[in-house]
């Protein structure tokens with residue numbers, strides 16, 4: 001065994017084995033609506049722990065039913081607030097008194113346009129139990145819905161969307177991440193050639209909305225998703241009618257992209273597949289790419305938005321961890337730009353190019369060839 005003086009620093013291992021404590025502190029604070037309470041704390045925007053405990057109790061049961069419906073102890077809340085302060089989520093302007101940091105005000109209050117609270121709740125309620133079964137996922141090479149929730153994962157989205165609150169929670173989670181990356185994704189390439197866009201599995205329309213904002217020549221953006229998702233998107237995520245998506249420029253279309261291709265518009269200029277291919281195994285990715293190819297006009301393009309693995313598939317860290325998430329949760333995986341380019345080429349696309357955006361999602365663009373003189 002190495003002498004103590006020559007041993008490597010154990011910090012990386014200790015940090016990793018304790019990392020879940022930080023996540024759970026965050027999830028508990030979101031679940032208690034602690035950040036919402038501080039955001040609503042009047043002009044001073046700060047509360048003592050007993051005041052915060054009262055505010056948390058008053059908010060109990062509000063909203064979409066994700067709260068745990070239990071009371072809160074002043075001692076427990078004091079410990080949680082101090083932990084959140086150490087984690088950079090709260091400030092303590094005076095002893096026993098807490099306020100939001102700018103990062104919490106931006107990302108942990110649900111009314112913020114880039115709120116991540118939906119993804120926190122989804123992570124706590126769904127991703128965490130699935131990850132607890134990671135050894136079984138590694139052993140079987142497939143998702144662990146059955147082990148984690150007692151329900152099979154053959155139809156992953158039926159599991160994710162088990163109840164109406166589940167639908168909204170997952171959509172809020174998708175929306176958080178998509179909103180953070182949407183601008184970077186739609187500007188990774190010049191998409192001004194497109195006057196029609198079809199976003200397959202586009203959920204809340206975050207990417208399509210960003211495209212409407214960036215490209216004035218985009219006349220129509222159609223977001224396709226499952227019927228209950230479309231209903232929830234129209235009810236909860238419709239962009240303002242007087243904004244860049246108004247006047248019917250952005251609309252939703254309820255359709256199953258595997259079974260209802262006849263419902264989908266034809267001859268479109270641009271198809272978006274944002275976090276779609278990573279959900280599916282190779283045969284279903286082939287179906288989706290073949291569908292995309294058939295719906296595009298010649299010279300049109302498909303824009304794939306995903307976290308891209310580096311060519312050796314050993315990083316980046318966020319992408320390889322997302323790959324484990326896909327293993328636990330879906331039939332899919334994360335892939336490198338080279339892997340997407342190969343899949344796109346096999347479907348008939350050309351000129352596939354991957355670009356890192358510096359945001360959470362990267363982009364790959366590929367063209368449907370124009371007919372040659374011979375064809």
Ligand SMILES: C[S@@+](CC[C@H](N)C(=O)[O-])C[C@H]1O[C@@H](n2cnc3c(N)ncnc32)[C@H](O)[C@@H]1O
Pocket residue numbers: 157174175178200201202203204206224225226229255256257258259273274275276279
């Ligand atoms: C991982 S989410 C990505 C959502 C969105 N594109 C984004 O990046 O935020 C996958 C989406 O595919 C949709 N989806 C799954 N199966 C589908 C199907 N058979 N037909 C249409 N949409 C489907 C889901 O409802 C969900 O909105």
